Amino acid sequence: AMLVDLAAYKASVVLHFATGPRYEFGDIRLHQDVLKPEMVEGYVEIEPGDPYELSRLLLLQANLAQGPYFSTVEVHTRREEAEGNRVPVDVDLVPARPRRYEVGAGYGTDTGVRGHLGIDLYRINRRGHHAEANLELSQREITLSTRYAMPWPYPRTEELSFFGGIGGFDPGWSQSTRITGGSSLSRMR
Secondary structure (H helix, E strand, O other): OEEEEOOOOEEEEOOOOOOOOOOEEEEEEEEOOOOOHHHHHOOOOOOOOOEOOHHHHHHHHHHHHHOOOEEEEEEEEOHHHOEOOEEEEEEEEEEOOOEEEEEEEEEEOOOEEEEEEEEEEOOOOOOOOEEEEEEEEEOOEEEEEEEEEEEOOOOOOEEEEEEEEEEEEOOOOOOEEEEEEEEEEEEOO
16 A cells, blocks of 8 residues: 655555465485585584575585585575475585695795695595695705694584694705694684
């Protein structure tokens, strides 16, 4: 209904919407075969019965895509399979390459000719462990560093990693050796 008061230059509009029933999330079905199911389920923060919201599906897709495990994450709602107002969701996960190599070369006035070799191992096992190793060589310096990481105890939010390295530096007037090592527990907010 619309009421117009020309003398006061005012109008009032009343709209009625019939949006239909509110949909809810049904089962979230994850389709992949590279990680243990519990590992991937740790990324899902949607419970069957939660109100259906597109933003939550987009967040799930982004969380799965930003890790090192999957190259493509496709989310499909299956409205045709709804039971009542509960809509199941299929998530198809395409595995990323299991490793990546890096090779680089350059020149710097402080290092001279330099080179870089690196490898990232994205899926060491089905529990989501991953590692990296880097070797930096130059006319004055050599450094080898490694890092091994594992989701712990909750896959998406925390990661336990161990790291270490050794390096030597010889600018011509002195010589030094550096050894590093340690562990860290990082958590996403």
